Amino acid sequence: MFRKFTSLSVIALLILASVSAFAQLPGKITGKISDGKNSEALIGATVLIDGTTKGAATNIDGVYLVNGVVPGKYTLTIKYIGYASKQISDVEVKAGAVTTLNVIMDAVSAKTLNTVVIKGTFRQESVNALYAAQKNNAGITDGITSETIKRSPDKSTSDVLRRVSGATVQDNKFVVVRGLSDRYNNASLDGTSLPSTEPNRKAFSFDIVPANLVDNLVISKTATPNLPGDFAGGAIQIFTKDIPDNNFLTVSAAYGYNTNTTFKNFKSGYRNLSDYFGFDNGSHALPSGFPSSNAITAGSLTQQQQTTALLKLNPNFNIYNTSAFLNQNYQVTFGRVKDFKSGNRFGAIVALTYRNALQTTPDIGLNYYEFHFTDNKYKFSTNLGALANFAYSYGKNKITFKNIYNRILDDQFLYRTGYNGQTGNPDNRFTAFDMVQKGLYKGTLQGDHGFENNSKFTWVASYSGITNNQPDQRKTNYALISGVYKADVDASGKQNARFFSDLNEDVYAGQVDYSLPLNMFKQKSVLKAGASSQYRNRSFEPRFIVESLNSGPGFNFDPEAVKALPLNQIFSRGIVGQNVYSLKDIVTKSDPYNAHTFTNSAYAMLDNKFGDKFRLVWGARVEKFNLVLNDKDATTPEVNMDNLDILPSANLTYALTPKANLRFSYSRTIGRPELRELAPFGYYDFELLGTVTGNRNLKTAHINNLDLRYEVYPSAGQIISVSAFYKDFQDPIETGIYDVNSTPDYNFFNAQKAINYGVEFEIRKKLDFITPSMVNTTFYTNVALIKSETTDSRFTVSENNNKRPMVGQAPYVINVGLMQSAYNNKLNINLLYNRVGERIFKARGNQFPAIYERPRDVIDAQLGYKVFKNKGEFKLSANDILNQPTNFFYKGDTQQYVIGSSASRQGTISYYRTGVNYTLSYTHNF
Template sequence: MKKFSISKIFLSMTLIMLTAISAWAQNGKIIGKVSDKSFNEPIAGLPVVVKGSQKVAPTNVDGRYELSLAPGTYTLEFKYISYKTKTVAEVEVKAGKVTELNVVMDDAATELGEVVVTSSYKKETVNALYSLQKNNISISDGISAEIIKKTPDKSTSDVLKRVSGTSVQDNKFVIVRGLNDRYNVTTLNNSLMLSTEPDRKAFSFDAIPSNLVENVMINKTASPDMPGDFAGGIVQITTKDIPDENFITINLGTGFNSQSTFKPFKGSKKGKFDWLTIEDGTRELPSTIPSQVNSSYSNEQRYQFGRDLQNDWGVLNQGNGIPSTGLQFTLGNNKKFKNNSILGSVFSLSYRYQENLTTTGRGDYDNIGQVYNYNDDQFKYSSALGGIFNLAYTYKDNKISLKNFYNRNLDNAHTDRTGANYDGTPSSVLGNTEYTSQKGFWSSQLEGEHLVGASNIKLDWNLNYTNARRSEPDLRRMLYSKPLEDVDDPSVPYTASVGGSPSPNYGGKFYSDLKDDVYGANGYISVPFTFLKNKSLLKFGYMGYYKQRDFSSRVLGYITSNGFEYNLLSLPQDQIFDDANIRPGGFQLGELINGTYKYAADANLNAGYLMFDNNLSKKVRLVWGLRTEAYNQSLKTRTIDNLHAQQYDLSKFDLLPSANLTYKVNDKSNARLAYSRTVSRPEFREVSPFSFYDFSISTTIYGNPNLTSSNINNVDVKYEWYPSAGQVLSISGFYKGFANPIEQVVVPGLSGVNRARSFQNVDKAVNYGIEAEIRKDLTFISKAAWAHNFIVFANASLIDSKVDVLDSKRNIIGSRPLQGQSPYLINAGLQFSGMENSLNMSLMYNRIGRRINEVGVPGEYEDVYENTRDVVDFQVSKKLFKSNAELKLTASDLLNQKASFYQDVNKSKSFDKSDNVIGSSVFGRSFSLAFSYTFK
């Protein structure tokens, strides 16, 4: 009997627990953020009350709140001192779903007594979107995660070309308002990101997968709390933080390129783990090779060194190109504790692999005529592995976050070249190069947000570390030639261009390693106060970093020895450097000794600022202040003959005032006026005398130690109208005056295959233009229900710039645009969302005006322009399985237009047959299919 009673009790308790768990499982959540209307600042400690119940959830330091409720419709009350009480009705909660409700609080009325504002769920959601769009401090443009999902974009570089006034160069470098990529600054989760490239001042945005991004914002005007080293824009990237709910998402994708997939591929021997972005040592120098192969070693020793290098010069058939592969795993967790503290985390791991074949025509010209005419086929193998791991903990008025981002890429490219060289004795050439680049990028930030005291003083701080590494192991080049007049005579063999001294261009091997370490810190205190009976904010803070770079490279090359047997030069590439041919009368190994092939550099920045955010009236807001930046840079290397040390230093202290004035025309529109002074400093590579031969453009690139900083005065105006949530119509104008702008230029006095490029300060330049943007549904065409499902968007820019062209005696002989500046930019598209937002389609169009790619030499070498090109992309996606899954089909570059670079010989300002074609590439059309599923 007793046993039976215990069994009944156990069964009853089990049923009760299962019922409770089932009831809990059927609950839904209301999650949102409460912000101040004046500044868009979060409000902490505000109690969110569910009317008619005992449910209360206070907001944390982020202004976030969370309520777990049974399915139903509720009314929420938001009440806090110095704000109008707000009640929001018709908030629907569905079982197992999250309802997001962001609320904007209005300042309290001046009259006595409580003022209650009543709103609906739909109305308040629209109001919150308005506030975010309208109350930015500076003139800016951005794109959210929700919009990113509806585009065909796989990387952040693809996303950025959709932003107003923005274009992308080389598929990874951003250009804002027509200014070269060196004039932009990037921040990742509030940490300053410096250059990722060894040969330019630029951040490579293709390293960041778009689906790891929460939002991207480009600030086009400065404010005291922003870095001062920019002229185009500050690109702010934020990765995902605390998720609204627990989830696991798996993404699988594959892709096809019309020019590459299933087509024959060539290349050299690959490492076993190339597909995992890991170089397994296949391309490393053997340990028997000394740190420098110089004349202190005997001929016999140098023969042996040559034999120790593996004979990897042969070109192999790698089979047919395979479809691209993309995988991603994302885990989000949100744990709420009894004391209302929340621990959230996001972990994501992504992988992609692709093979691309690009066909390119290359040429060059001098005053006599054509120098060379080549046809290149580049077979590129790319793998990327990346991820984020973000942790955040909120407790009362505090939040601590640890954000980590990692990306690793391995690119291997084999280029086959055929064509003719007319520089000197005309010859037919056969050449190839094998290039491998391994890049690793790690960024970590520890940051805190704290509210201090009852007056809502806010303290924010950030400690960050970034490590970037790039290695180029075993870059090798080979060129065979024979007289052009004998091109059809099989009895005349092609002979290898190997001579008596090591060369990076012919039978040479290049190795380099670059490592950057950046240690940074920033913090600020914001103090609210009242000015002219309106809310204002005082903000002051500090930002600093220390960057250290170590760069080393080596050029090894086979050379002919005494009594050389010239018949060896006609051996095929896979046999010419066999061990049997590395001997007296054959080849030996040498090294090109150059003191500039290594350098060590460091830079430190200490910046402080004071900023006032004043509401001068209900309609006028002025954000103004002063930023100071003290910058020191030092680069140490040696002379070309390696006999003496040399050092280049740059120190500068800058005062950078700025002011942003906003006039609230009405509840839906603003007029803005801004002024700022900014700087642009030379990057390590731009001042380093290290020279590198770029096989693809047959040009040597080296730095200029005499570069100085640029100063820029910026003026901006903008009118913006927000007819409804998520819709905008705006027009803006800007003017920028440069002193000593930095550009990459062709070096005078060199021609043909000896062409070189470097960097220089231009005396002065101006850049000005207008931008317009529209994002609107089609209700202006029809009032029918279908019109609400279509969004048309477009942004366009008209830009002009002027740089004085000087002759050798520094006389002004004309003018030209700034390098990289396009006269116009166009982004447009049509988006459809239907079936309760489960079916989405997007058609995208992008076009840029021609821009100077290489600044030439007056009277000696014409400027090289990049021709305009139309790009059309399409995407359709469908949510499945109760919206837990999504199937996405993407088509990119549907027109597949040729990318061309040319010299405008006839000055027609357009590309035609009479112009000199310097380069032209075709990339093929790409199609991809992706499937994702989210477990909640």
């Protein structure tokens, strides 16, 4: 059915693409009017078309729109009280098109106000506006616009973040900035913070936000008082569009081929039609009426009651074999705008996205302690996303209502063979069926209101709902005993359980911000102040259900014969109904938990100018944080945190020349423990071969940050910069191996202290300085060289005087790209290279050294060609062309744990390749 659907979709797209009509319709002129010193929007500026009666005033965002302009070339005059007027010539309007002209205004004294008129051309002013946007950020930032995203092969926001200077991505979704692990980042969407999407770490899964829904993305590497204070690496801000310039409809379809997977045999557990849309139909869920944990652990259930309960569980342990089809990606984006005669505007953007992908990862080498396994993983993934943004602009006011919803279903089957020295069994066959369902909804209602003197008041109310559920994770091992493979169904460990979990989190947030222009030191300055509150409430309910083989007198079956049954029979209703198994729930009272946090904050900051060269953005943020976490174990105290933090910051910019800045920044930030890091819940991770457990004694980390940056802008859209940074941590939070009892588990802990410092280089430059024929060739690179040192004396074992790099920190990050456009921008070629240095995955334990991840060279390429008068575009992309292996290995002061015979796998824990991805897509704009 899906192949027919995809074929019909391609045919429909080609038919629609072949219909193109063009009429000599009026055009529009739009853009943003901003202050030349700080890029603040100028509210109520007037824009007039000389020689006509047409004009407009800017709204709360500083945006103007002139409708119904006959095609031709015009001169525009822009006026605003306290600023020199501007006349911009050569503004060309094309039929049915939108011409964008952003204008920068310069403040002047009252004496010269009526005599100064600055003249320029459309091209000159466009360049000026781009320069101002690049230069006028209050802090040190790096970002990517929607235009750059369109030119890359990136499909999700996590892919986009790979291109940002100093940023790397782990597991294709978690972001590391400046060598700091993902837990030291803060993520926000449309101005309000995003919660963690993961049950076992503090991280936001950026792969759930499709790249083509992003208007722009900014990483702030230095703090300003108006940003949340809980970050040290970067504050990642994602913004989506609201009011479009024109009505539009965009349809796209993409099909991908993976060298490991496509058209090859693909193994899986049972699957339902609804799984293709991200929602399991309930067949994996724990049945209603199933006995509670208390009833099971109390031992009050009779054997017949236990058998009746076990018969309710889904008995389907079949392994299905299919041929993997192409990966698929579809998106429809719809935009509408209504312009009223009064100048008011209403706009809406709605987008629907569907992705389905299959991924086979074969021959995964897995060596740990006394294990030596080979894994084959098969993952079925579906992503269903929707965005619906609505906005109404009237006068100096604007109301927006933004919504994003995303649903991800990952259904993985793992088949493992190999040696387990702990049990003395020479050969094992382990299977794991693991489905994870993740959902995110975020709704944001915002009001922006402008007043006299360009002051502005903004209020925001938002709600986020997070779900992360694992229904019926089933793990079973067969060991070779006396020439026969027998199931470990007489064991009662978490590695053999059926695991069910439900994580639900609600986040309510509100904030208000006010900005007031002032005249200080004979310069225009801005005072900003605001307050915010956020309340989080999380519940987590796990179950570890074990079907434990009965033994002893009174049972009429042969236990050894049952253990020798194949996987698709051993838990069948015919076997279970013979009272073969007892029912156990090995969840502990400390595993489920409920938690809530309440964060209240307020800030004040001044954006001061000192002459024409100096700009100082300074102030402080105060955050009051309360946390309560309770499990169901009455013998353990609840976790309480009650912290008050004062977080000052200062960002100084010195304009060396009109094209160059020198920046210096100081800030104090924090890193709070995430709920999961505090919860004592123990989760057995069969891919790590260990249990991950929280630590209720974690403390908040405090960080002092220093930054220095030199940046020069050779021409519009181009940059050369050099940055240096230094970070001093007290009580940094990290993850490590916990093996004091010779069991390879993992936990969270506070190291004593750490420092992190480095330099970053960034270049984005057209190559026309080599030869004029390369004017359409752009080279860009960003390189980060980083050093960190952590003092970690948890154990008596001393390695390098208890000094090591921070967990997740890479000593270097390299991104290189080359973009080429030709044939009047119809043909676009993009080549991308990425390499991340060797970094710690888990800190060392008492007996085992640290686990590191080896570097990989990653090359991506994309070829795009526009057709049908630029209404349509074909893209051919290749990702991870080299397909180098991912390799995790031990590294320490001893060779005791070196595993593997070949030199390339010395000390290897995990070793695998994910294959090369080739994707062909077509997008059409109607």
